[in-house]
Amino acid sequence: MIRLLRPGDWLLLVLATAACAASLPLALNGGIAERAVIKRDGEIVAQFPLDKARKFAVTGALGSTVIEVKPGAARILSDPGPRQYCVRQGWLTEVNAIAICAPSHVSLALVGRSQGYDSLNY
Amino acid sequence: MPFIELKPTEEDHRIARYAAAAIVLSLAEAAIPSPLPGVKPGLANIITLVVLARHGFASAAWVTLLRVVAGSLLLGQFLGPGFFLSLSGALASLSILALAMHLPPRWFGPVGLSLLASFAHICGQLILARLWLVPHDGLYYLVPFFSVAALVFGLANGLAAAKLLENAAAKSLRMGEGSAASASS
Numbered sequence: 001m002i003r004l005l006r007p008g009d010w011l012l013l014v015l016a017t018a019a020c021a022a023s024l025p026l027a028l029n030g031g032i033a034e035r036a037v038i039k040r041d042g043e044i045v046a047q048f049p050l051d052k053a054r055k056f057a058v059t060g061a062l063g064s065t066v067i068e069v070k071p072g073a074a075r076i077l078s079d080p081g082p083r084q085y086c087v088r089q090g091w092l093t094e095v096n097a098i099a100i101c102a103p104s105h106v107s108l109a110l111v112g113r114s115q116g117y118d119s120l121n122y
Numbered sequence: 123m124p125f126i127e128l129k130p131t132e133e134d135h136r137i138a139r140y141a142a143a144a145i146v147l148s149l150a151e152a153a154i155p156s157p158l159p160g161v162k163p164g165l166a167n168i169i170t171l172v173v174l175a176r177h178g179f180a181s182a183a184w185v186t187l188l189r190v191v192a193g194s195l196l197l198g199q200f201l202g203p204g205f206f207l208s209l210s211g212a213l214a215s216l217s218i219l220a221l222a223m224h225l226p227p228r229w230f231g232p233v234g235l236s237l238l239a240s241f242a243h244i245c246g247q248l249i250l251a252r253l254w255l256v257p258h259d260g261l262y263y264l265v266p267f268f269s270v271a272a273l274v275f276g277l278a279n280g281l282a283a284a285k286l287l288e289n290a291a292a293k294s295l296r297m298g299e300g301s302a303a304s305a306s307s
């Protein structure tokens with residue numbers, strides 16, 4: 001068995017094993033944001049996979065909040081709130097990232113396969 | 123009425139025999155349940171490696187592509203997603219083999235070529251899958267599973283091909299039996 005392997009084969013075998021080891025973290029972390037979850041008053045209003053571009057309007061406490069989704073990211077496009085914090089956060093790309101439009105009672109969160117935190121308090 | 127007679131050459135016969143053995147191996151392994159769709163031993167690649175070493179790249183490419191097309195016809199996947207995934211993997215591994223066959227044979231044998239081909243195979247499939255079937259990054263979660271499969275099966279198939287090539291008694295007519303027996307051992 002061993003003699004069937006030539007020196008370069010051993011080298012490639014080592015490199016291939018290293019490539020496998022290097023790719024393991026991809027399976028271990030829940031690091032890829034897969035869905036955008038939109039909530040109003042803590043209730044889920046809509047969920048979208050982050051696969052294609054789309055816009056969604058949710059009626060919050062002050063008026064209409066527009067959420068924009070594109071592959072791999074989502075943002076609050078517009079919100080009637082006075083300080084525009086959630087709009088100015090821009091595109092969310094990381095898993096568990098969240099933009100909260102408090103005056104409108106609307107939030108936009110990105111979720112992956114696993115939850116990064118047990119709970120979040122503000 | 124003109125009569126067209128196709129005269130198959132000796133090479134045509136040889137390619138057909140090897141392709142038949144490769145098709146049998148793909149059909150046999152299609153019956154093996156897999157924990158993850160797309161993870162298969164790829165036993166037919168043993169044939170590709172043997173043909174490449176004995177008869178050169180053109181024959182190996184013929185055998186591989188015939189196996190992909192005829193195998194998918196027999197499994198009812200022709201022009202389905204499974205066919206295109208298998209074709210993209212086959213084209214990627216044939217491309218890397220076309221380059222790697224020029225590596226010095228003193229240093230690189232069938233096992234090395236098999237590993238290169240198996241990794242090229244999953245790369246080709248992942249690129250097609252990412253562009254077409256699963257157009258978002260969730261696919262990369264599967265990369266470690268595919269690469270471990272490429273490592274294990276690339277090594278096993280390479281060893282089987284090396285053993286077959288070493289065994290001078292294995293005549294081309296008996297390739298089917300020979301490769302199946304050694305792959306399962």
